[in-house]
Amino acid sequence: MKNSPVSHPSRTGIDWPRAQAFLARERASYVARNPQSAELAAQAQQHLLFGVPLHWMSDWGTPFALHVAHASGALVTDVDGHTLVDFCLGDTGAMFGHAPAPVAQALVNQATRGYTTMLATADAAAVGQSLSERFGLPYWQFAMSATDANRYIVRWIRAATGRKKLLVFNGCYHGTIEDVFVDLVNGQPVQRSSLMGQVHDLTKHTVVVEFNDLPALEAALQQGDVACVLAEPVMTNIGMVLPEPGFWSAAQALIRQHGALLVMDETHTISTGPSGYARAHGIQADALVLGKPVGGGVPCAVYGMSASLAARAMRAKQEAPPGHSGIGTTLTGNMLAMAAMRAALTEVMTTSAYAHMLTQAQALASGLHSILQKHRLPWCVTQVGARTEFQFCATPPRNGSEADRVLDGELEHLIHLSLLNRDILITPFHNMMLVCPQTTPAHVAQLLDALDAVLSEITALSLSA
Structure with a gap:
């Protein structure tokens, strides 16, 4: 045959x-x-x-x-x-693992003590300290998913920098934050055709270049209007794409040189080790996002900021008119998620x-x-x-x-x-x-x-x- x-x-x-x-x-x-x-x-x-x-x-x-x-x-x-x-x-x-015992016990303990109050708890403070020690960023906030965390950190950075544009790598995935659904087709940015119900032109505020392409990254950053680069340290959702030797070192220098900030989405690359890929490989991010596994499978996510970004973000909020910032939901930081994250960070992700x-x-x-x-x-x-x-x-x-x-x-x-x-x-x-x-x-x-x-x-x- x-x-x-x-x-x-x-x-x-x-x-x-x-x-x-x-x-x-x-x-x-x-x-x-x-x-x-x-x-x-x-x-x-x-x-x-x-x-x-x-x-x-x-x-x-x-x-x-x-x-x-x-x-x-x-x-x-x-x-x-x-x-x-x-x-x-x-x-x-x-x-x-499914239903890790420390997280399961934390949920059982919390089950009769309330799920959500829109108020702070001791668990929240402990989680913030644990995240700071693990990832080296001093300030943190919470979300219900990595999608939300990515959306929120981009909004904070746009507010803090006064810049509107987001730069991503072709074929990236950062949850369903709409801004990232822009691809390169024959070298031109095109809104992804599979994106359902999107009515605004994403290409106006999203810049896309190929991963590992330093000249393209530099050319995009030279325009001076990119608020931040949102990236996984290793692309994972289109099939894994590893950074070439020296890529992130050079990329960080370019990002700093042109006044943009770097956000590392470690939701998948936390597989690297307890502190993720970026810290293990010397990538100094201005912000970090982690979803999915941080609560042992309970819906929750976190995002952290450097001290300088946190100061700029807080100043932007203080100087803004009163009213809803468009960041966060009622269930963000709920008691059940805080208990789960505390157990996962201290007893599971060891x-x-x-x-x-x-x-x-x-x-x-x-x-x-x-x-x-x-x-x-x-x-x-x-x-x-x-x-x-x-x-x-x-x-x-x-x-x-x-x-x-x-x-x-x-x-x-x-x-x-x-x-x-x-x-x-x-x-x-x-x-x-x-x-x-x-x-x-x-x-x-x-x-x-x-x-x-x-x-x-x-x-x-x-x-x-």
Whole structure:
């Protein structure tokens, strides 16, 4: 049997007709093994938009939504009784495991003592001190999500600097703050076509350049109207894109030279270590955002500021007319979230937890390398601490455009569904995997064995083996 022509660079080494036949069998297997999920999905279709609580939950590539019964540590149990080893971990929201015991106990203790009062608590002061010690920024505020935290810090910086423009990197993701949904298309900034219901022209106040492109960054900053650069220290949501050696050192100098500020969004890159990627690599940010995992999975987020930025922000508020600043919500800083964050920061996000996670992640990355070599697939493996990913290209992409070109939704869904049928859960978009403090060597081996089996079914090499 001859292999079909390669229709996409990602499919080099893949027998696509054979893969499609395999996918049909996997979809049938999913239907057969998940009757309770099918029944619940049918019920949900009657009242939930797209049949799920959040429309993103329909992006898994499954015939219908998988429904979860409970989750603990590194394991998820679905309503049909399958126990899945979870390497998705809520796309970082449960990076320290599902229902970590200290956070669970903190929530139990707070459960009869009030959830929200719009007043300060002792927990809030303790969280602020812990964040300051961990990340090196003295002043902090809270939000309900990283999206809100990014939106708020950008507003504070615009107010503090008097500048209106935001600079982001092509292919970035910072939650659903509207300002960042601008892409480079043939070198020109274009509002992302997938953005629903947006009526204002985002390109008027958002500047976009490629990651790792220092000349483009300098040219944009020279205009003198950029309030801040909002960036992940490593791009993560279009597939991982690592900074080239010396990039952030030079970028920081340019940002300072032209009077802009630097905001590091560490929501995903907190996988690096207890203090995140920026501090581990000597990046001196003016502000930092952290969402998802900081409360052990409870909805909350934080953002911190340097002393100089905090002074400028407070002065801007004091000099502004009275009234709502447009920053914060009634539930921001609620008592339940404060209790969860205090427990997560002091008892869950520990040095020993990271030591275990990094060991397992390294074992996972090494195993992935070996499997890809075995199947002669020209794919690379990228790792940032506890976060590991394989990408459909021989060398890691250096910017968002390169990363976007190697994405292959059909192949990703095939791999994800097939792993799911083998009791392994990874993210439903690109090929990201996280380990948590409860991930064991046996869990890593189970993932590697499952991926090996899947690739054996779809690679051209397997036909001649």
